[in-house]
Amino acid sequence: MKLVDWTPPPCPECGADAMFHKLLSQIPSTKAFRMLNGWYCSECQAGPFQLGR
Numbered sequence: 001m002k003l004v005d006w007t008p009p010p011c012p013e014c015g016a017d018a019m020f021h022k023l024l025s026q027i028p029s030t031k032a033f034r035m036l037n038g039w040y041c042s043e044c045q046a047g048p049f050q051l052g053r
Contacts, residue, residue, distance in 0.1 A: 008039060009051055016043035019051065 008019040019039045025032035038048025 011041035011044060011046060012049055013046035014041060014044040016041060018042040019049075022048065 008021075010017050011019055018041055020042055022036070022038065022040050024036045027033055036048055039051045040047030040049075
């Protein structure tokens, strides 16, 4: 059995290991779902990023 590492990658902007996921909308047809949901960096406040794609 191989366990998956669920640790988010470092920030693409500053390289910090401080990424967190923010869900602002659960409705797929909204602009917030398409544009604002994603990973943000708590160090440099960059985001949203779609990590792991």
